[in-house]
Amino acid sequence: MGVLYNQVADQLQELIQDGVYRQGERLPGVRALARQFSVSISTILQAHQTLEARGFLQARERSGYFVRLPAADVPEPRMSEQRSRPLPVSAREMTLDLCADEQKRMVPLATAIPHADYLPLRQIQQSTLWAARRGLETLDYAFPGKESFRRQIAQRMATLGVPVAPDDVLATNGAQEAIILALRAVTQPGDIVAVESPSFPGILQALEVVGLRVIEIPTHPSEGLSLEGLQLALEQWPLKACVVVPNHSNPMGAQMSDLRKQQLVSMLAAADVPLIEDDIYGDLFHTGERPRPAKAFDHADNVIYCSSFSKTISPGLRLGWMIPGRHMASARQHKYFVNLATSSIPQLAVAHFLEQGGYDRYLRGARQHYREATARLRSAVARAFPKGTAVSRPQGGFVLWVQLPDGVSGTELFRRARSENINVAPGLMFSTTRKFENCLRLNGGNPWTERIDRAVIRLGALAHELQQAD
Amino acid sequence: MGVLYNQVADQLQELIQDGVYRQGERLPGVRALARQFSVSISTILQAHQTLEARGFLQARERSGYFVRLPAADVPEPRMSEQRSRPLPVSAREMTLDLCADEQKRMVPLATAIPHADYLPLRQIQQSTLWAARRGLETLDYAFPGKESFRRQIAQRMATLGVPVAPDDVLATNGAQEAIILALRAVTQPGDIVAVESPSFPGILQALEVVGLRVIEIPTHPSEGLSLEGLQLALEQWPLKACVVVPNHSNPMGAQMSDLRKQQLVSMLAAADVPLIEDDIYGDLFHTGERPRPAKAFDHADNVIYCSSFSKTISPGLRLGWMIPGRHMASARQHKYFVNLATSSIPQLAVAHFLEQGGYDRYLRGARQHYREATARLRSAVARAFPKGTAVSRPQGGFVLWVQLPDGVSGTELFRRARSENINVAPGLMFSTTRKFENCLRLNGGNPWTERIDRAVIRLGALAHELQQAD
Numbered sequence: 001m002g003v004l005y006n007q008v009a010d011q012l013q014e015l016i017q018d019g020v021y022r023q024g025e026r027l028p029g030v031r032a033l034a035r036q037f038s039v040s041i042s043t044i045l046q047a048h049q050t051l052e053a054r055g056f057l058q059a060r061e062r063s064g065y066f067v068r069l070p071a072a073d074v075p076e077p078r079m080s081e082q083r084s085r086p087l088p089v090s091a092r093e094m095t096l097d098l099c100a101d102e103q104k105r106m107v108p109l110a111t112a113i114p115h116a117d118y119l120p121l122r123q124i125q126q127s128t129l130w131a132a133r134r135g136l137e138t139l140d141y142a143f144p145g146k147e148s149f150r151r152q153i154a155q156r157m158a159t160l161g162v163p164v165a166p167d168d169v170l171a172t173n174g175a176q177e178a179i180i181l182a183l184r185a186v187t188q189p190g191d192i193v194a195v196e197s198p199s200f201p202g203i204l205q206a207l208e209v210v211g212l213r214v215i216e217i218p219t220h221p222s223e224g225l226s227l228e229g230l231q232l233a234l235e236q237w238p239l240k241a242c243v244v245v246p247n248h249s250n251p252m253g254a255q256m257s258d259l260r261k262q263q264l265v266s267m268l269a270a271a272d273v274p275l276i277e278d279d280i281y282g283d284l285f286h287t288g289e290r291p292r293p294a295k296a297f298d299h300a301d302n303v304i305y306c307s308s309f310s311k312t313i314s315p316g317l318r319l320g321w322m323i324p325g326r327h328m329a330s331a332r333q334h335k336y337f338v339n340l341a342t343s344s345i346p347q348l349a350v351a352h353f354l355e356q357g358g359y360d361r362y363l364r365g366a367r368q369h370y371r372e373a374t375a376r377l378r379s380a381v382a383r384a385f386p387k388g389t390a391v392s393r394p395q396g397g398f399v400l401w402v403q404l405p406d407g408v409s410g411t412e413l414f415r416r417a418r419s420e421n422i423n424v425a426p427g428l429m430f431s432t433t434r435k436f437e438n439c440l441r442l443n444g445g446n447p448w449t450e451r452i453d454r455a456v457i458r459l460g461a462l463a464h465e466l467q468q469a470d
Numbered sequence: 471m472g473v474l475y476n477q478v479a480d481q482l483q484e485l486i487q488d489g490v491y492r493q494g495e496r497l498p499g500v501r502a503l504a505r506q507f508s509v510s511i512s513t514i515l516q517a518h519q520t521l522e523a524r525g526f527l528q529a530r531e532r533s534g535y536f537v538r539l540p541a542a543d544v545p546e547p548r549m550s551e552q553r554s555r556p557l558p559v560s561a562r563e564m565t566l567d568l569c570a571d572e573q574k575r576m577v578p579l580a581t582a583i584p585h586a587d588y589l590p591l592r593q594i595q596q597s598t599l600w601a602a603r604r605g606l607e608t609l610d611y612a613f614p615g616k617e618s619f620r621r622q623i624a625q626r627m628a629t630l631g632v633p634v635a636p637d638d639v640l641a642t643n644g645a646q647e648a649i650i651l652a653l654r655a656v657t658q659p660g661d662i663v664a665v666e667s668p669s670f671p672g673i674l675q676a677l678e679v680v681g682l683r684v685i686e687i688p689t690h691p692s693e694g695l696s697l698e699g700l701q702l703a704l705e706q707w708p709l710k711a712c713v714v715v716p717n718h719s720n721p722m723g724a725q726m727s728d729l730r731k732q733q734l735v736s737m738l739a740a741a742d743v744p745l746i747e748d749d750i751y752g753d754l755f756h757t758g759e760r761p762r763p764a765k766a767f768d769h770a771d772n773v774i775y776c777s778s779f780s781k782t783i784s785p786g787l788r789l790g791w792m793i794p795g796r797h798m799a800s801a802r803q804h805k806y807f808v809n810l811a812t813s814s815i816p817q818l819a820v821a822h823f824l825e826q827g828g829y830d831r832y833l834r835g836a837r838q839h840y841r842e843a844t845a846r847l848r849s850a851v852a853r854a855f856p857k858g859t860a861v862s863r864p865q866g867g868f869v870l871w872v873q874l875p876d877g878v879s880g881t882e883l884f885r886r887a888r889s890e891n892i893n894v895a896p897g898l899m900f901s902t903t904r905k906f907e908n909c910l911r912l913n914g915g916n917p918w919t920e921r922i923d924r925a926v927i928r929l930g931a932l933a934h935e936l937q938q939a940d
Binding site for chain 1: 586601806
């Protein structure tokens with residue numbers, strides 16, 4: 001829901017996007033708007049600043065605010081086409097390269113790692129100090145998870161419409177490990193698994209670790225996985241699992257509607273194909289209410305829910321969890337086999353942080369940061385990149401998916417940018433095929449700085465150069 | 471070397487084991503011994519108590535100390551025979567059962583988990599508090615490991631004769647994960663890997679996770695892996711790796727001599743088969759100097775070194791490391807794929823603890839505890855179990871390997887003991903075959919209590935019952 005000025009900004013933004021206020025037009029004066037929305041003048045001024053940050057307004061001295069309308073200039077990316085056969089997943093080392101040490105001094109537009117400014121440093125530090133004083137509890141062996149952590153997760157899951165007991169929760173080293181444990185529980189090496197396309201590279205890596213083949217299902221930039229595409233794949237191939245990020249899938253930030261989630265869940269239940277749900281961005285929705293996970297619509301115990309705190313509290317904790325349902329025995333065994341248990345101190349610290357209510361307070365601020373930061377980056381890309389560029393309009397999370405004009409290579413842009421110390425993620429990381437060769441993923445989660453601004457302008461100039469060379 | 475009374479106790483123990491003092495014989499008086507060893511009377515009294523704790527002496531009121539000689543009554547277990555073909559590894563869920571929640575109220579003789587009394591609780595708590603105050607360092611993403619942790623590990627490795635740079639160290643979630651990463655780096659599913667036999671169940675689980683086949687190499691209870699057996703396997707099978715615990719292998723506690731380690735390393739280098747070394751018990755040697763790892767004799771960069779602090783500082787940290795050598799790129803990539811990084815706080819805490827010198831101080835006490843506790847358990851087993859029982863004489867660590875008389879089933883003893891709330895590890899967990907069906911592993915790392923004493927007597931009585939029923 002957010003604070004009042006955000007609600008006003010949302011409504012103004014809708015009016016701009018609907019064409020009520022057009023490109024270049026001056027907005028009504030602050031007094032008029034204050035009357036129109038029945039709010040104070042200072043609320044209107046805050047809403048103006050918010051829309052300016054999102055890139056929808058431009059302030060001109062002594063003249064007021066003018067509509068800038070970046071959105072109309074850049075459409076959302078096209079949906080990819082259906083592929084015809086399963087492919088093995090291999091050689092995904094490029095993802096590793098993006099987060100190597102030597103990249104740390106570059107402009108950080110590549111990785112989907114939250115910026116330190118947006119992490120709840122002070123609060124998690126307090127909770128870690130509390131946890132460190134627990135004595136023996138910190139040293140003993142937390143398999144299948146600390147009771148206090150599992151209880152807090154169970155409480156949160158209940159608020160998402162997924163009532164589970166603490167014993168239904170398995171603590172993991174991040175969501176990545178949870179997805180691998182889920183895949184191991186329901187597949188054998190060589191099996192075929194369906195994923196979104198473009199796909200989060202970590203999911204493709206998980207498939208590679210388990211030795212699986214992949215079918216990439218076209219995914220709409222705002223509506224998410226194509227159910228028609230999935231139905232086609234179910235008819236054609238003996239799928240053994242389907243991995244989906246229904247809420248703000250990385251890289252496009254799409255959000256499946258509740259209706260589409262229900263359809264997804266029942267379609268897979270009918271086909272007896274387990275759904276592995278990754279909800280890692282669910283808490284970082286930009287507007288409205290916390291979207292429900294697909295697991296909330298799971299009446300057949302056919303959804304394995306996976307998530308983590310790596311995008312919210314801290315990636316350094318390496319703390320995630322899963323709700324494996326009827327696959328608990330298998331998931332527990334695999335967890336025990338791969339590394340026995342998840343570190344105790346992070347579990348105790350996060351349990352304390354959640355119990356104190358700090359997490360929800362923190363999320364309210366983080367969501368607004370990410371929403372404004374991604375909108376601002378979107379506007380900057382729209383201004384800087386050549387005509388024909390399309391940019392996703394994420395409904396949560398903090399990454400943008402950029403589709404370059406036909407013939408402009410994302411890989412070449414990545415290479416040239418890197419030689420200028422700008423780090424971006426090339427589109428070919430997001431598929432086992434080369435179909436996203438003309439795409440880029442940008443991290444929109446950074447605070448806006450002169451350095452980032454200059455980097456986006458430079459990226460746009462490089463894209464122009466590549467287009468002219470084409 | 472340890473304190474003076476321990477040196478005296480060691481020498482007395484050798485005299486007893488060599489038959490200089492025989493079963494039932496009274497030791498010379500304290501004054502005579504004090505002269506003989508050129509030490510004080512109080513040192514002799516402490517040495518007496520130590521040997522009593524180890525089960526070699528019995529105090530009789532007003533008469534002095536008498537030799538009890540448990541050692542002569544129980545030989546060391548026999549070496550297993552060579553197997554003839556590689557087997558797949560599967561269905562190892564029994565190991566999981568041993569550490570399930572419901573077993574926590576049982577007498578804890580099953581798992582090789584250090585007892586809380588022997589962990590450096592206060593020190594690691596101080597270091598964790600220190601780490602928690604590091605701020606951002608605790609939240610950011612520690613791939614491939616915190617610099618401070620890797621530097622401390624590099625320093626320790628240098629003292630073991632393995633000079634490496636911090637960049638040569640990869641932080642892992644315990645040694646289990648390190649072994650899996652090493653296996654993934656050098657094998658493909660279906661490959662054949664040689665292991666000790668009996669084998670630490672975690673190593674068999676690691677082989678199962680990676681989808682490998684196993685050749686079990688006979689292992690001597692005090693000399694370790696049979697080099698003749700390994701040579702035979704190398705000639706017969708296309709081995710792709712060999713996993714060995716040269717220092718105090720679980721379950722037998724054997725220690726390979728430096729000469730045998732050298733032979734092992736050069737034999738495998740000549741055959742171009744990588745050696746994966748697990749040195750997790752190396753710091754818990756009972757007498758003499760810290761044994762060197764096989765990696766110290768590795769001139770061909772053919773040994774991947776794995777270890778962790780789970781047996782020393784705390785199993786709850788889940789903190790290990792590996793020195794992958796020329797396989798670093800592959801190990802790093804696999805680490806990133808399975809769970810991205812190891813939790814930051816445990817790394818910072820352990821780095822601080824090591825830097826402060828607390829670890830070595832702590833180890834001196836822990837080694838003595840484990841040495842005395844395992845000797846005491848060994849004596850108790852020798853007294854309680856039927857004739858024909860053999861017990862390992864571990865040179866480090868804190869587990870005992872018990873070979874029951876022919877025809878007595880360890881699995882049945884495990885079942886009966888469990889129904890009486892005594893938890894032991896049945897021999898069949900330590901092989902993919904049933905060849906250790908008449909064995910048990912006992913955790914000797916607990917402080918000696920009336921409850922444990924009674925449990926061992928009861929285990930012996932159950933073994934007698936099974937022998938009579940045979």
